[in-house]
Structure formats: C-alpha cells, structure tokens
Amino acid sequence: MGDMSRATDASRPLDEQVNADRMTVNEAVYWLQKYILGAADPDVRSYGQDVLGHPDRYVWFLKHLITLGEVRHSEVLDVGCGYAWEGMLLSVLGSNRVLGVDIRQTSVDAAQGRIREMAEFGLRSQVDVIAGDICSLDLGSEAFDVVFSSEAIEHVHDLETMVARCWRLLKRGGRMIVTDSNNALNPRVRRKIMAMWEDRERSSDYCARLAEERADAASCEPYAVMRQRIVSASNPKLTDAAVERVVAATAGMVKPDIAALAATYTDSVTLPEPPSLSRCRCPVTGEYAERLLDPYAVRKIFANQGFRRVTVRHAFRRIPLRVLNAVTVPALSKVLFRLKPQFIVMGVKP
Numbered sequence: 001m002g003d004m005s006r007a008t009d010a011s012r013p014l015d016e017q018v019n020a021d022r023m024t025v026n027e028a029v030y031w032l033q034k035y036i037l038g039a040a041d042p043d044v045r046s047y048g049q050d051v052l053g054h055p056d057r058y059v060w061f062l063k064h065l066i067t068l069g070e071v072r073h074s075e076v077l078d079v080g081c082g083y084a085w086e087g088m089l090l091s092v093l094g095s096n097r098v099l100g101v102d103i104r105q106t107s108v109d110a111a112q113g114r115i116r117e118m119a120e121f122g123l124r125s126q127v128d129v130i131a132g133d134i135c136s137l138d139l140g141s142e143a144f145d146v147v148f149s150s151e152a153i154e155h156v157h158d159l160e161t162m163v164a165r166c167w168r169l170l171k172r173g174g175r176m177i178v179t180d181s182n183n184a185l186n187p188r189v190r191r192k193i194m195a196m197w198e199d200r201e202r203s204s205d206y207c208a209r210l211a212e213e214r215a216d217a218a219s220c221e222p223y224a225v226m227r228q229r230i231v232s233a234s235n236p237k238l239t240d241a242a243v244e245r246v247v248a249a250t251a252g253m254v255k256p257d258i259a260a261l262a263a264t265y266t267d268s269v270t271l272p273e274p275p276s277l278s279r280c281r282c283p284v285t286g287e288y289a290e291r292l293l294d295p296y297a298v299r300k301i302f303a304n305q306g307f308r309r310v311t312v313r314h315a316f317r318r319i320p321l322r323v324l325n326a327v328t329v330p331a332l333s334k335v336l337f338r339l340k341p342q343f344i345v346m347g348v349k350p
Contacts, residue, residue, distance in 0.1 A: 028059040028089060031123055035085045038117070041110040043215050044083045051085070060317055061342075062086065064325075065148075066094045068313070069177045069346055074145035077101065077169060079134050079162070080152025084111035084127060088118065090148065091125035099144075100129040101137060103287070106216055135161040141168050147176045154182040154293060157254075157286035163305050170349045176307065179315070183341035184277050184292035185334050193292055197280040200289050201251065223251070227283050230255055234262035245271060252279035254286045295343040296330060307347030315342035 032055055036048035051058050066072065072094045078087045081100030084107075091098045102108055108131040115127050135158050147166040156162050166176050183189050199206035200223060207220040227247045231238065238246070242265065249271035250258045261272075278291035295312045302310045314325045314336055327333055337343065 023093060025056055025059050025063075028063075028093060029055040031092070031118070032059065032085060032089065034121065035088060035114060035118060036083075039083075039110065039114055041083075041113075041215075043106070044110055044114065046214055047083060048085065057317060059089070061315055062089050063093060064315070064317075065150075065177060065179065065344065066090070068344070069146060069148075069175050071096060071146050071148065071175075071177070075099075075143065076146045076148055077139070077144045077166070079147060079149040079166065080155065081111065081129060082107055082152070084115060084129050086150055087111075087127045087129070088115065088123070088125045091127050092123065096146075097126040098128075099139075100127060101132055101134055102129065103131070103133050104216065105131045134165055137165075139169055142171045142174075144169050145171055145174050147174070149178045151180055153178050153298070154180055154290050155288050157281075157288065159298070160301055160305075163301050167305050167307070167349060172349055174349045175346060176302065176349070177344065177346045178298065179342065179344045180293055181342045182290055182293050183337055183343055184294045185337040186341035187338065189341045190292060193290055196290065200280050223280065223283060223289075224248075227251070227253075227258055230258045230283060231262040234259040235265060238262070238265065242267070249274065250283075252281050253283065254281070255283050258283055293343075295333075295337070295345060298343075298345045299347075302345060302347040306349070308350045310345065310347035313344040313346070314340065315344060316340060 033052060036044060036052060039045055039048075071090065074094070074096050076090055076096045076098045078084070078090065078098055078100040081087050081102050084100045087098040087100040090096055100108075100111065102111075108129050111129045115125065115129070118125065135156070147170055153159060153162070163176070170176060181189070182193060202222050202224050204222060204225075207217075207222055210217040210220045224247055227250055228243060231243050231246045231250070246258075246262050246265055250261060251274040253261075277294065278288060280289040280291065281287070282289070299310050299312050311328050312330075312333060314327065314333070316322050316324055324336055327336060
C-alpha cells in the first residue's frame with residue numbers, strides 16, 4: 001500500500017494532513033481501514049467488509065463523485081450515512097462540512113464515537129451525525145449545498161418523499177447526488193437480489209445467519225412470517241389456504257394496508273400483484289431489505305420534483321472504459337449497465 005508515514009506524521013499540521021489536494025489515495029485508504037477495523041462495534045467491521053475488499057476502488061469512486069458533483073468547501077447532507085466512514089472521507093477529501101442522517105440510532109451512536117476517536121488519532125473531519133427519518137426530519141430549508149446518498153436509497157421506504165424533502169433542504173444551485181449498485185438493468189444483480197428476497201421472505205435459517213453476523217439483526221425473522229401474523233390477527237376466520245394467499249399477495253406492503261386487505265378478504269376478492277422491483281420489505285417499519293432500482297425511474301423522480309440537468313452516469317474506473325462514464329444516451333447506457341451495475345443520478349436545483 002505504500003508509505004503511510006505522511007498520514008501519521010504528528011509534526012505535520014492537521015489542516016495539511018486533511019487537505020484534499022495533498023491526501024493521496026493510499027492515505028485515504030489508511031484512514032478508512034483504521035476507521036473500520038479499529039471500531040469496537042462489531043457491526044461497523046461487518047458492514048465495512050465490502051468496502052475493505054477493494055478500498056482503493058472505493059476511495060477512487062468517492063473522489064470521482066466529489067469531482068463530478070463539485071462537492072468541495074460545501075455544506076453536505078449525507079442521507080443514509082450508516083456508520084459515517086463515507087461522511088468522514090467526504091469531509092477530508094473535499095474540505096466539506098458534513099451532516100450525516102441515518103434512521104438507526106445504533107449506527108449513529110457508533111459513528112459519533114468513531115469520529116471522536118479518529119480526531120484523537122489526528123484526523124479532524126467536520127462531520128456530525130444525527131438519527132432520524134429523512135422523509136419526516138425537519139432540518140429547515142435551503143441549508144445545504146449538496147445532498148449525497150450512497151447505497152441507501154435501496155432501503156428508503158418512500159423515495160418520492162425523500163427527494164421532495166431533499167429538494168427543500170437544498171440551496172438554489174445545489175446538487176443532489178445518489179449512487180447505488182442495486183441496478184435492475186443488470187441481469188447478474190437481478191438474479192442475486194431476487195434470490196436474497198426469497199431467503200429473506202421465507203427462510204428462518206437465513207435470518208438466523210443474519211442475526212449471528214450483525215447485532216442489529218438480532219430479532220430478525222422472515223417477512224412472510226411477520227405478514228402471516230398480521231393477516232391471521234386481522235381476520236381469524238380465514239382458512240390456512242386463504243391466509244397463505246393473502247401473505248403471498250401482500251409482499252411489499254406495510255402493516256395497515258395488509259390488515260385492511262385481510263379484514264375484508266373473501267375468495268371472490270382479486271388480490272394485488274406484488275411489485276416486481278420492491279417486494280422485499282419489512283411490513284412493520286416499511287424499510288426495504290434491498291430493492292432493485294431502475295436508474296431511469298430514479299431520474300424521473302428527480303425531474304418530477306423540479307431538478308434540472310438530471311443525468312444518469314456510470315462508474316467505470318479502468319482506462320479505457322472510464323471514458324464511457326460520460327455516456328448519457330439511455331439506449332447505450334442500458335447496455336453499459338449490463339457490464340457494471342453502479343449508477344449515479346445527479347440533478348441541480350434551479
């Protein structure tokens with residue numbers, strides 16, 4: 001990985017240590033690894049494994065987003081920040097002030113502690129993290145230059161509302177940038193995610209493995225089992241076969257809607273068809289386990305909200321494929337997404 005002495009040289013001024021123009025990829029990787037591997041919380045280390053598999057790629061991609069979205073010397077809102085290692089890098093690589101928001105209090109607590117610890121090691125980022133649901137959290141209006149979200153919109157329970165809230169939070173001329181790899185246009189991703197859906201829906205063994213791997217999944221149970229309880233409680237007179245039909249048809253729905261359908265269900269009622277890209281959903285919280293996303297459907301949500309210059313872009317790192325990142329023609333882009341699923345949607349508030 002190269003010489004890390006520059007990252008730990010106590011004689012070097014702190015503001016120089018975190019200068020975006022002087023921090024190398026190797027230095028950023030060093031801090032990223034230290035942030036994740038040094039965490040006392042096992043969930044930080046567990047969730048961080050995918051990042052640490054190819055940390056140089058991760059840092060390159062983040063620097064690419066900073067350049068693409070002009071995310072420098074800005075007030076940044078990081079939506080779905082998780083354990084905030086991305087917010088930390090956004091701050092130090094772009095000289096930004098970052099506010100991270102995550103719906104899980106446990107993630108926020110761990111992130112706040114880790115940010116404090118990194119400052120003690122010499123990395124003074126300008127990052128704060130709060131708990132809340134972006135779809136209802138009140139952060140005022142026109143407070144941020146950039147709204148950023150990475151690998152999070154696949155879980156958001158109401159994407160249209162999220163985009164509307166982010167619109168309000170952005171200053172005029174501000175940019176909203178989302179990126180995700182759960183791309184419905186990539187056949188390999190579709191197969192993988194849909195296989196996971198089946199496990200998350202029905203498999204107690206799968207849920208038991210999740211509970212062993214992650215503390216935040218300690219009470220995990222199959223979504224179909226959760227819906228079965230709701231259906232049975234809402235209409236105790238239903239036969240077992242009728243309960244199963246309603247359970248299968250309500251995948252992707254939340255508790256009030258499931259209960260209402262079950263309470264009035266008879267054999268003559270036509271049941272709904274579960275959504276093709278977003279049926280793996282917790283019926284109690286409304287959070288999606290991992291939904292598939294059509295980048296062009298996300299672009300449409302941006303445009304409908306009023307964003308201008310909305311683009312869908314690629315994330316190729318290697319040369320010569322990197323030149324294809326500028327391709328925005330939908331017909332060609334859809335072909336390219338079969339090669340690499342990562343997509344970026346960016347729009348500007350006029």
